[in-house]
Amino acid sequence: MLVVKSKHELVSTLKRLKTGSKTLGFTPTMGALHLGHESLIRQSKKDNDISVVSIFVNPTQFLPHEDLSKYPRPIESDLKICESLGVDVVFLPSVEEMYEKDSIKVSAPKFMGYVFEGFLRPGHFDGVLSIVLKFFNLVLPTNAYFGKKDAQQLLMIEKMVKDLNLSINVVGMPLIRDKDNLAFSSRNVYLSNEGRKKALCLSSALFSIEDKIKNGIKDVSLLKKEALKSLWDVEVEYFEFVDRELHITTKLEDSILIAVIRVENIRLLDNLWISDIVHEGKCI
Structure with a gap:
C-alpha cells in the first residue's frame, strides 16, 4: 500500500x-x-x-x-x-x-x-x-x-x-449499523453509554416504519406521526419523507425518510430509502 x-x-x-x-x-x-x-x-x-x-x-x-x-x-x-x-x-x-x-x-x-x-x-x-x-x-x-x-x-x-x-x-x-442498530458514525464515540441507549430510539422508529410499509401502509403522514411518538425523549431536528430533489413528499414510492436527532448535543443522522425496501421485494 x-x-x-x-x-x-x-x-x-x-x-x-x-x-x-x-x-x-x-x-x-x-x-x-x-x-x-x-x-x-x-x-x-x-x-x-x-x-x-x-x-x-x-x-x-x-x-x-x-x-x-x-x-x-x-x-x-x-x-x-x-x-x-x-x-x-x-x-x-x-x-x-x-x-x-x-x-x-x-x-x-x-x-x-x-x-x-x-x-x-x-x-x-x-x-x-x-x-x-x-x-x-x-x-x-x-x-x-x-x-x-x-x-x-x-x-x-x-x-x-x-x-x-x-x-x-x-x-x-447501504447504511451499516452496529450490533445495537445504531448507524455507524465517527461521532458515535462522543456518546456516553446512556446517550447511546437513548439514541437507539431513532433506528427503532425507522424499523417500525419499515415494518408498517411491509404490511401495506402507504400513508406517509400516518407513518411519520406514529414514528415520532417514539422520539419524545430526544431533540428531533428533522424527520421527513423527501423525493430525490429533497422536496417534502406525500408519495411513498421512491422517497427517502431522512432524520436527524440530537443526543447529548451530538447530531446523529439516519435514514430509510423506501426504494431499497421495494426493490428487495419487502413491501406491497
Whole structure:
C-alpha cells in the first residue's frame, strides 16, 4: 500500500498504476474509519483493478462553532485498516495541499444545498462539493463510493456529477449499523453509554416504519406521526419523507425518510430509502 501526501505524487502514482485500461475505485473519507467505511472500500476492491482512499478532515464543510478541532484523527489506525483491506493508494494531504489562498469553491444548489442539513449548517455543502470535486479531478476515478447514510450529501454529489458532465459512476452503498442498530458514525464515540441507549430510539422508529410499509401502509403522514411518538425523549431536528430533489413528499414510492436527532448535543443522522425496501421485494 502506498501512502502519498502531495497532489503531484498522487497524480504521478496513479498514472503509473493505471497503465492500460484499468478501472479505479475511489472512496473519499474524513478518517476515523468504521465498518461503514470498510463496506465502501471492500466494494471498491471488488469492482475495480485499483482502489484509492483519501483521508482528509475538510475544514470548509465545518461551521465556525462546530467540532473541527475535536474531530477524531486516528491516522495510524486508519492506515492499518486500509492496508488490511488491500487498498492500493491512500491519499493523505494537508489542508495547505488541498486549498490555495483565496481558493475557488463550488456552490451547492440554491434549494438542495440549503434545506435540512443545509438549512441548519449553511455553507456546509459548498465545502463538501468543493473538496469532492477537487478529489475527483485528481484521482479521475471510474467509480466513486459513498454511504447512503448521508443521503442529502449523496444526492448532491450525484447531481454535481451529472450537472458538470463528469465521467464518474457514483455508487451509493447501504447504511451499516452496529450490533445495537445504531448507524455507524465517527461521532458515535462522543456518546456516553446512556446517550447511546437513548439514541437507539431513532433506528427503532425507522424499523417500525419499515415494518408498517411491509404490511401495506402507504400513508406517509400516518407513518411519520406514529414514528415520532417514539422520539419524545430526544431533540428531533428533522424527520421527513423527501423525493430525490429533497422536496417534502406525500408519495411513498421512491422517497427517502431522512432524520436527524440530537443526543447529548451530538447530531446523529439516519435514514430509510423506501426504494431499497421495494426493490428487495419487502413491501406491497
